[in-house]
Amino acid sequence: MTAYAIAHLRPVTMNEDILRYIETMQSTLDPFEGRFLVHGAEVEVLEGPFPGTVVVIGFPDMDRARAWYASDAYRAILPLRTDHIPAEVILVEGVPAGYDAAATAAALRGAAL
Structure with missing residues (x-):
């Protein structure tokens, strides 16, 4: 099942360390088939x-x-x-193909009652 690394990055002043991090990042992802889905967007x-x-x-x-x-x-x-950007970073698993939120709600309703 697909998994995601999600980071909430706080505002910072750009510097050389951050630029080197960005320049090098993709090469660390490639061996693990990681790819950016959102990066640098408003x-x-x-x-x-x-x-x-x-x-x-x-x-x-x-x-x-x-x-x-x-x-x-x-x-x-x-x-x-990490020396320059305050952030929260998580790993989370995606939902399987065909996921149905209503079925999840029904299961939660049944477990809660």
């Missing part, structure tokens, strides 16, 4: 505070997402970001 905030931007990276599965984040190549460049 967010349209509809509810609540949301300073900054979001990055979404897709992977074929959670194992590859975890392996990428733990990889030597990514760990080597990670401080270029």
Whole structure:
């Protein structure tokens, strides 16, 4: 099942470390079949505070997402970001093909009653 790395990056002043991180990032993703789905886009905030931007990276599965984040190549460049950009970063699994939110609600309703 597809997995996603999602980062909420706070506003920062661009610097050389951040630029090196961005330039090197794709090479850390390639061995794990990771690809950017959202990167550098303006967010349209509809509810609540949301300073900054979001990055979404897709992977074929959670194992590859975890392996990428733990990889030597990514760990080597990670401080270029973490030293300069406050962020929350998560890994999350997507839903399977044919997912039905109404069926999920029905199952939750049945479990709650």
